Amino acid sequence: KQEVTQIPAALSVPEGENLVLNCSFTDSAIYNLQWFRQDPGKGLTSLLLIQSSQREQTSGRLNASLDKSSGRSTLYIAASQPGDSATYLCAASGTYKYIFGTGTRLKVLA
Amino acid sequence: KAGVTQTPRYLIKTRGQQVTLSCSPISGHRSVSWYQQTPGQGLQFLFEYFSETQRNKGNFPGRFSGRQFSNSRSEMNVSTLELGDSALYLCASSQQGAEKLFFGSGTQLSVL
Numbered sequence: 001k002q003e004v005t006q007i008p009a010a011l012s013v014p015e016g017e018n019l020v021l022n023c024s025f026t027d028s029a030i031y032n033l034q035w036f037r038q039d040p041g042k043g044l045t046s047l048l049l050i051q052s053s054q055r056e057q058t059s060g061r062l063n064a065s066l067d068k069s070s071g072r073s074t075l076y077i078a079a080s081q082p083g084d085s086a087t088y089l090c091a092a093s094g095t096y097k098y099i100f101g102t103g104t105r106l107k108v109l110a
Numbered sequence: 111k112a113g114v115t116q117t118p119r120y121l122i123k124t125r126g127q128q129v130t131l132s133c134s135p136i137s138g139h140r141s142v143s144w145y146q147q148t149p150g151q152g153l154q155f156l157f158e159y160f161s162e163t164q165r166n167k168g169n170f171p172g173r174f175s176g177r178q179f180s181n182s183r184s185e186m187n188v189s190t191l192e193l194g195d196s197a198l199y200l201c202a203s204s205q206q207g208a209e210k211l212f213f214g215s216g217t218q219l220s221v222l
Contacts, residue, residue: 031208043114043200043213089153096166096207099145100153 002027004092006101013080014109019089021075021104023090024095028068031093035064035075038087048075080108111136114203116214124222128189135182135203139212142184144176146196156199159184160207169185184194188219196221 002013005089011021023033032051036044050073056065063076073090087105091098098099123129126145144156155168159178176186179188182203182215198218202211 035213036211036213041198041218043116043215044202044211046210046212049210091153091211093208094166096141096158096160097155097168098211099155100145102152 001100002030002092002094004043004090004099004101006104008104010101010105010107012107012109013083015080015082017080017094017108018076018078019080019106021077021090021106023073023075025071025073025092025099027094030068033063033064033066033093034091034098035048035073036089036091038089040047044089053109080106082108082110084108088105111196112215114201114212114214116184116201116216116217117211119215121217121219122222123219125191125193128187129191129219130185130187131199131219133201133203134186135188135201136212138161139205140182141204141205141207142178142203143180143204143207143211144184144186145200145202147200148196153200156186158207162167168181191221192198193221195219 034049035047050066061078086104089103091100117132141160143158147153155210157167173189178184200216202213
């Protein structure tokens with residue numbers, strides 16, 4: 001049974017810092033891994049999707065890596081801004097479904 | 111291009127009632143999946159539909175059911191509501207089911 005864990009659960013950093021969010025999963029037989037952002041009371045927005053055959057994906061200040069053999073993914077946010085404050089969730093794909101981690105609540109202080 | 115639309119945005123029901131939630135996917139998307147989000151359990155998979163067929167189902171009691179119509183719109187139904195059903199119910203669509211997911215804003219269900 002796939003289990004997804006995210007560490008840390010919460011993070012508070014000053015504006016401008018580079019930061020890393022961690023995601024681990026127990027079953028390496030995944031199709032892909034996605035990182036999402038969720039603002040309070042809202043739905044999720046997909047940030048990056050890494051196919052199982054890929055090692056990383058980049059979009060602007062965001063970079064996500066995937067290491068299937070160790071069951072780990074990281075989301076790197078460069079030069080953080082107050083607008084980055086949100087909950088970040090990773091999700092590992094199974095058969096026509098995603099298993100979500102519990103998220104990292106990020107607060108970027110101005 | 112319109113995003114994923116969920117209605118209603120908020121619902122208040124009492125125990126024992128039933129409720130139907132609606133989801134309209136992005137045009138051209140044939141896969142619709144449903145998730146329940148609670149503070150204690152996080153996001154949990156309910157079920158996924160593709161071309162009117164349920165392809166996968168999560169570990170929820172039979173009170174939770176869904177369906178998909180020929181235009182890819184989907185509904186989920188919860189019968190005999192319990193207090194623990196209070197949650198944000200999220201719908202997501204994708205083209206085939208195993209790629210980038212697009213989420214709606216969700217339906218916040220409160221059971222009193």
